[in-house]
Amino acid sequence: MRDNKAATFGGGAIIGTLGGLIGLGGAEFRLPLLIGAFEFGALEAVIVNKATSLVVVASALPFRASAVSLGDVAAQWPVILNLLAGSLLGAWLGAGWATRLKSATLYRVIALLLVGIAALLVFGHDQHASGQALASGSLQFVAGVAAGFIIGLVASLLGVAGGELLIPTLVLLFGVDIKLAGSLSLAISLPTMIVGFARYSRDRSFAVLRQNQSFVVVMALGSIVGTFIGGRLLGMAPSAILLPLLAAILIVSAIKIWRHE
Template sequence: MDTVTTPQTPARARSLPGAFGGGAIIGALGGLIGLGGAEFRLPLLIGLFSFAPLEAVILNKAMSLVVVATALPFRAATVPFGDIAAHWPIILNLLAGSLLGAWFGAGWATRLRSETLYKVIAVLLVAIAGILLVGHELTAGQPLFTGATQIVVVGIVGFAIGIVAALLGVAGGELLIPTLILLFGADIKLAGSLSLAVSLPTMLVGFARYSRDQSFSVLGRNKIFLLVMAAGSIVGTFIGGRLLGLVPHSVLLPVLALILLISACKVWRHR
């Protein structure tokens, strides 16, 4: 892959307040909905902070790990850990496919040319915007499949989600939440926390795969930037966890989908 190495510049250093603020806002969205927030962070890293696409994906993955790891405990007041643990078969079922998909997806991303990766990112952002609009309107009910059929379908879906999560550096919650509602009949708040529980190990696998590529050194070259955005993300996930249940998804999600569509256009045209 044509990897462009971009050491930290003075302009990027002067953007540290922006890194903290952007991390806080995106972290709040992640804590509120049950996402890693990477789909909103990725266009920011590429467009505002001028990272090369693969470097942006790797930084995005690191920040998403922070958001996912902190969002789970911050949401615990509304969705207790006991409720999550009680659904461990669902978590294992999805993980079986998503871990494998994350490994393959990260490998493909490191081999794509920069121009191709920009286009792939833009298309996936548009797809996620559509899923956010449609999927989050779903309500808890009876699962679509049961027994062996459910296991096979969920394994295939989990594999696809793992690939998308690795390619974008996302937690995959925007895909996992509709899956949990449709295939398992979970309510949206529980689905958000379950998606975080599935996302964390999936992202760790993708992260481990990226560590074998030379672009992984972007983390070491931008340590201050990384720490500042991580601090903002933790503040944001705390706020989002406190807001869980207060902000109606019917208002929030169309706005987020619009942001993704605008971001997709900018990433597609990025040079």
């Protein structure tokens, strides 16, 4: 399967489309595909997912510039720095823990986190308007650092951008508009992912990228195309049906990964 470029591109495109439909890069859905269909080991799959996600996120930010200007994103630099203060440390520690966990343990950690993200899809993602921030001043700063740390940790353990956690945090904790929150999450995800990526580069499992260069490139290209298509189809898919369906896919994937040998 890894040598089949059509399957690799198609898989990336399908996963990217699923992610694009809910405003994400699709990494949460790509990880089970890497472990199941393409038979990567747990840590190798996380590293490949991280590399692919990094490309997708880097391309997504300029794609969104027509809807949310980069100037609007830059104006929110205090919020970005607040969350980065925690997420960078969380990303470094999360990547370090992942490289030390036994494969069987990492499979189970991944499965549990996927179930958590599935629950968030159903109960926490559908936020359509900005509201009053839950906190302000020093309390907001401390909560932002703590939230950023957890998000960075999860993002590194799964090899994802963390948007599924970042967007609700930006909307609820900081009262940011949902469209702006999507772009802010990308701006926060990029440096967070780079830190986690740098930590993974110190582990011998990082060689999986050198051994599968063409696979990563083709998968990333497919994911970018899929994310673009998903974004265009967004208005055609009702959230009331889409989100539970995607959550069910994650739960089934989590069960398979939990049982993975």
